[in-house]
Amino acid sequence: MTVHDTPAAASAPIADSRPIVRTHHGDDVEDRYEWFRAKEDAAVIAHLEAENAYTDSRTAHLAGLRERIFEEIKGRTLETDLSVPTRRGDWWYYGRTVEGEQYGIQCRAPLASPDDWTPPELSPDVDVPGEQVLLDSNLEAEGHEFFSLGSFEVSTDGRLMLYGVDVAGDERYTLRVRDLTTGAQLPDVIEGTFAGATFSPDGRFIVYTTVDDAWRPDTVWLHELGTPVDSDEKLYHEPDERYWVGAGFTRSDRYLVIEIGSSITSEEWLLDADDLRGEPRVVWPRAEGVExxxxxxxxxxxxxxxxxxxxxxxxxxxxxxxxxxxxxxxxxxxxxxxxxxxxxxxxxxxxxxxxxxxxxxxxxxxxxxxxxxxxxxxxxxxxxxxxxxxxxxxxxxxxxxxxxxxxxxxxxxxxxxxxxxxxxxxxxPVLGGYDPDDYAQARVWATAQDGTQIPISLVWKRSFGDAGAAPRPVHLYGYGSYEHSIEPGLSIARLSELDRGVLFAVAHVRGGGEMGRQWYEDGKLLSKRNTFTDFVDCARHLIDNGYTTPTQLVAEGGSAGGLLMGAVANLAPELFAGILAVVPFVDALTTVLDPSLPLTVIEWDEWGDPLHNPDVYAYMKSYSPYENVRTDASYPRILAVTSLNDTRVLYVEPAKWVARLREVGADALLKCEMVAGHGGVSGRYNSWRERAFELAWLLDTLGVADA
Structure with missing residues (x-):
């Protein structure tokens, strides 16, 4: 049964049009759905809940497939397992997972001797001599729909543990300290920290970072254990909104390094680890464009x-x-x-x-x-x-x-x-008789519009024939921003696609880092369109060379890769049967025009500054998906997935985009997690179910849902 055969148990939500006019550089833009940004407005929440109900109705026929995929992921995963121990000081540190539990358990066991560098071979069925459970995240998560650990560290002497917890999904962590000798919680509790807090080598201090109103990490703090938090010392504050800050100790424990960076410029300051109240000294003074x-x-x-x-x-x-x-x-x-x-x-x-x-x-x-x-x-x-x-x-x-x-x-x-x-x-471990020889991987090259050769990675199951021997369903993934490279890696969830005959492909488009720094430079700022056209050219290559057909091709991307999805939907809707956009950055121009929004000013180095530069404004307006939804196009099926508490790409972007797509008759669905952040839901079983939902929709769109 396809989605078009499914009885409509609910009508598509039609949002109220409340036009506002935004004017920049003499250009007036009417935005009918900007009112979605009012997160505390009951009407906004009601609209998101209506979208979820509609998506549930439209995908109800996939419930059985979703459950099968979830059970496949679960069945291939060794649920009770241990990580390889890592030596630090007098202990081996490792993690446990337990069947039925959502979150990991942090543990340690003593070294056999000071010369012991061979990690013990741990078995879930055998007790580990001297094991200590340091933090059971399942216990910490009780009573919370969402749980994320943003900081976790044990002091060098092994006596104290710090951990930072987020229970909303907004990536603001409450930091606590525990005495591992007595099990007692120390009175030191620090609210609103960023991830990555650390002990000083002597265990007297905690170095942590906080963010400004735009969610930019801007200040590094020094907290002396046992003292009031309001007396914490500011080690460094970065006033320039283009830069973020972070801090960490060198592996030698000789220095604290305070890092300041933007997308194109960086600077470091050093503090002697044994004199953290001293004066930091710069390594190299910042110079624009030097990292x-x-x-x-x-x-x-x-x-x-x-x-x-x-x-x-x-x-x-x-x-x-x-x-x-x-x-x-x-x-x-x-x-x-x-x-x-x-x-x-x-x-x-x-x-x-x-x-x-x-x-x-x-x-x-x-x-x-x-x-x-x-x-x-x-x-x-x-x-x-x-x-x-x-x-x-x-x-x-x-x-x-x-x-x-x-x-x-x-x-x-x-x-x-x-x-x-x-x-x-x-x-x-991959359970269920997984054999790597049953699968194959390869790299092929597509020719871009300007003649550049674009690598495409392929992976498929051999029993369905060689890739390219006959058209087959293809899942094409892309990202293409921030010099981030999509690296080869096995995904247990992906096996549910490969075993149904789907070929998985990655388009390594410009804007990523796969082929060096120039590859990134050629896909950012006023060259950003290369990212989108490269992906389209990769899709055409797979179609023209017999790997697939437009009715058997689904594209996926997330975050900045979601911008890619929105752009290619406008550029070449005829090439795709479906597009899966996860936490998609599809209202890019509106966001990057507003310096009060999270991370916007930092983003100007990646996208350009449309607020002050009319050329950048015009260029971004020419590709931003929300502004360029077409009335003359027949769009593929679209599923947009977002989270209400996402601080990186706000839920409002895909919500507005789907409403605009629906105006032109597109078959667009929105799924909004109401208690989650940029990474989606927390907990491994919840994450598997979320991915099963996405893959069931994808397989249905590819026509292999009942395979």
Missing amino acids: YESAHAVIDGEDMLFILHNEGALDFELVRVAASDPTGDRSVVIPHQPGHRLLGVSTFRDWGVVGYRRGGLPRLGMLDYASGAVSEIEFDEPLYSVGTGGNPEWAPPLLRLGYGSFVTPGTVFDYDVATGERLQRKRQ
Whole structure:
């Protein structure tokens, strides 16, 4: 049964038209649905609830499919499981999940000896000697519809734990401290913090960040345990609304680094960790358009900084400077190489690790301090992702890595730096007889309108034939903003599509970072349209080369990728059977014109400043989905998913967009989670059900709902 056969148990909500006129640069724009922004207005809530009821009615026939997909996700997931322990101080730290429980449990167990670097092999059925449960998020979440942990850390001596909790979805966290020796809660409670609070190395202080009215992290604070919060000291405040701030200690525990950044400019200040009330000193003074990050190392007894920067180096360069004089002589460690995008550097006592991109894939290399040589850690698969993770210790003999591909489950390795051996510690279990050899992955290239070659990643189940041998249902995903790359990775939920014959594809469009910094530059500001036309060209490539047909193609994107979805719906509606837009940034011009809204001023470096620049205004108006809904188009089916408490992309954007689409006769649905944030609902079972809802709609649109 398709949606068109479903009896209409409810009529599509038709919102009141309450026109207001917005004028910028001599241009008058009438907006009939801006009144949706009044979140506290009972009429707005009633409209969102009516949209939810309509969506429930229109998708009621998919209830069985949704339940099957949910059970498939659940059935492939090892619900009671443990993470690979990470060593810090005298303890192994790890997480547990328990069947039937929504949230994780943070635990630790003592080391067998100071020389113990091999993590214990944990089994859900075997008690861990000396285990301590540090935080059971299931208990903390009791009585709340939403729960998110934004900060979690144990002090260096292992005695105290801090944790920050959000129970609304607005990403404002209440910070608390617990004594792990006695189990007592300390009186220190800090409201309204940003994520990522941390202890000082000596455990006397907490460093945390707060946000301004526009939800911009703007101030770094120092709280001394046992003192009133209202006496906390302001370590740094950033008045410029284009910049955000953050703070964290170097792995060596030598410095607190205060980071200030925009999309195009960064600055760092250092404070000695043993004198946090001292005067911070700048690493490099900010210079418009120069981005950098530093990492501390001790070489031949001298404090040094490795600095990754893009001053005169589009794809970045790595240099080494004296920490006592960072603006002094620079020693080039890795020179700039066009197309070889340096991503980051991590330093340890005896060696470093460099992350970079080459050939559209992330890579890791070991950095020898003495010679400056970089030795790449090699992997066999043609498509994969790799990164460091869980490496808090300053002088380990092993480097913890995370690895995966579209067909290989997420895998944890310890890399033995001395021997080059990779020690597999865990591979994500996929139950139900999953065999990676049953699936295939490949990369093909589409030609953009200007001749640029756009990579497309493909993954499919082999039993349905080779990709491109015959048209089949295709799920095409895209993002294309903020230099964010969509990396290869296995998704358990995605198997429910692949096993029904769907080919999953990722269009690595410009605006992302897959092919280096220029790839990003060519998809932002006044080149943003490349992101949208690249995606359309990828869709056409898949159609023209026999992978699929327009009636078998559904597109998906979220957040800034939701802007992409709205734009391609207007540009080429005839290419798609459906479009899934998750927390979509579809009223971009209205948002970026208003500096009082969350993160708007920061966003000007990404999109341009339409408030003060008429050329940017005209350009954004030419592509912003809400302003460009067409009366002459036959739109594909559209499902927009949002959350009432989202602070990154406000619910009002998809709500207005769907109302406008409905004016022109589009088959558009809106699903609004009433207690959730940008990441959707909280809790793994809730998240699985949410994804099952989306996939059921997607499969129904592709015509394989009953497969």
